Amino acid sequence: MYKKIFSILFISICLNHSQVKAQEKLYQEKYRPQYHFSPKINWTNDPNGLVYVKGVYHLFYQFNPFENTWGHMTWGHATSKDLIHWQHQPIAIPELKDTMIFSGTCIYDQNNSTGLGTKQKPPMVAIYTGHIENVKQAQHLAYSVDDGKTWTKYNKNPILDLGKKDFRDPKVFWFAPKKYWVMCVNLPLEHQVQFYSSKNLLEWKFLSDFGPLGDTTGVWECPDLVQIPVLNSKEKKWLLQVSMSEKMQYFMGEFDGEKFMLDPHQNSILRPDAGPDYYAGISYNQLPANHLPVTIAWANNWSYARKIPTSPWKGAMSLPRNSWAQNINGQWQLIQKPMASLNSLRKKIAFQKAAVELKDQTIALSAIGILSDVYECDFEITSTSTEKTGISVLNDDFRGVEIGYEPQLKKIFINRSKTNASFDPSFSDIRYFTAPLNTNSDKIKFRVFVDNSIVEVFVNDGESVFTVQAFPVHSDKNIKILNTSSPGSVKNLQIYPLQSIW
Numbered sequence: 001m002y003k004k005i006f007s008i009l010f011i012s013i014c015l016n017h018s019q020v021k022a023q024e025k026l027y028q029e030k031y032r033p034q035y036h037f038s039p040k041i042n043w044t045n046d047p048n049g050l051v052y053v054k055g056v057y058h059l060f061y062q063f064n065p066f067e068n069t070w071g072h073m074t075w076g077h078a079t080s081k082d083l084i085h086w087q088h089q090p091i092a093i094p095e096l097k098d099t100m101i102f103s104g105t106c107i108y109d110q111n112n113s114t115g116l117g118t119k120q121k122p123p124m125v126a127i128y129t130g131h132i133e134n135v136k137q138a139q140h141l142a143y144s145v146d147d148g149k150t151w152t153k154y155n156k157n158p159i160l161d162l163g164k165k166d167f168r169d170p171k172v173f174w175f176a177p178k179k180y181w182v183m184c185v186n187l188p189l190e191h192q193v194q195f196y197s198s199k200n201l202l203e204w205k206f207l208s209d210f211g212p213l214g215d216t217t218g219v220w221e222c223p224d225l226v227q228i229p230v231l232n233s234k235e236k237k238w239l240l241q242v243s244m245s246e247k248m249q250y251f252m253g254e255f256d257g258e259k260f261m262l263d264p265h266q267n268s269i270l271r272p273d274a275g276p277d278y279y280a281g282i283s284y285n286q287l288p289a290n291h292l293p294v295t296i297a298w299a300n301n302w303s304y305a306r307k308i309p310t311s312p313w314k315g316a317m318s319l320p321r322n323s324w325a326q327n328i329n330g331q332w333q334l335i336q337k338p339m340a341s342l343n344s345l346r347k348k349i350a351f352q353k354a355a356v357e358l359k360d361q362t363i364a365l366s367a368i369g370i371l372s373d374v375y376e377c378d379f380e381i382t383s384t385s386t387e388k389t390g391i392s393v394l395n396d397d398f399r400g401v402e403i404g405y406e407p408q409l410k411k412i413f414i415n416r417s418k419t420n421a422s423f424d425p426s427f428s429d430i431r432y433f434t435a436p437l438n439t440n441s442d443k444i445k446f447r448v449f450v451d452n453s454i455v456e457v458f459v460n461d462g463e464s465v466f467t468v469q470a471f472p473v474h475s476d477k478n479i480k481i482l483n484t485s486s487p488g489s490v491k492n493l494q495i496y497p498l499q500s501i502w
Ligand code: FRU
Pocket: 045, 046, 062, 073, 102, 103, 129, 168, 169, 221, 222, 280
């Protein structure tokens, strides 16, 4: 064990040295997102342990300290005061001998119910899956009495063990009406979420399970249960999300502290994101009472995640999103908007054409003072259009990511089929994404966030969202307007350059 700890320390010292040298280049690499979180170097996948403690948002994440590919899973750590600007922190929880630190949750044990801190210094508690390759997965605990800086693994781990090879990704939250902690955790192969309760975070009692239901074509991972407000109402709904191989799905219903009850009107598979690059999303724990719920996901896809052409890092997080429930066509559905504070990254408006119908033209970003593919582009399309209408971003010789409305199908679409897939053929297999248009209004509103290799699209104030990666070989640095005829062209186009957070 000491050998491993020593080698981790040695490697991180060496990295620090080479990082200092390369400092001015870090975060300026081709494809590096400028306002999405990514680690300085090496591989990341799921966000872990999202928790708000004493004015600080913590983001832990699956991290490989040694290489730019999956392995040696460890919890990396970053903190933020606004969920937009991040400070990197030292590694939080390194792997232990043959036990990797898989995904999990973090809570502030304010009343020291674990007894692992003191009344004066209550502990932060991380509960994660200890993974022994091909042997076992069980739930483990680590704690910190210095606000997340250093962590100690509990000496009686594991705290929840079914003796199974697949049993992972705990999410724990405080359920006030019953005055206990609730854990949801997945039985991936059974396509089930299990619920447990505990008074002290150490001993857990089985409550119930949910599933199989909805999409069961892959293993279930990373469950998340959170209460969210109903849009424009005082009512609340419970949102249960699970990740499944490459996609996420959600269930809306009620939770009484013991059982999750699916809303009887949910009769189809619902997805929080209609794009290919949104996975393992979880919500923040212990936000202040008046704070909107916030979710962050991994903006990537297991099919090609190991091959994306980025270095010296691989993997980034989605933008933080606020969520609401809304009853649309008789079903409770998820509404998601990017955190309003993201607007603070807008520099002044670079381009605005209100009421002018734009058709079949190219806007050179440099001509409007934007020097990189780091911007927000908002526009509208009228749903009376008769042909495919929209814009294309991150263009190069291969062509870009097309975003728009397909009137024949009455669907919003994203098409990245013509983008560079030279790094992995499976990237071009996953290429065309649609979401139904729910609104009856004849205006379809788009907010498009372009960040070098990530595009996040919020349609009609969050009725549907798409997260898509693309890797142009030599970006043309322009936006193309796709349609050629009226009516139904692109209107009210506004483009804002966004500041880098790094
Ligand atoms: C989801 C996942 C989790 C697991 C982690 C390992 O992306 O497979 O189920 O805990 O990644 O890195």
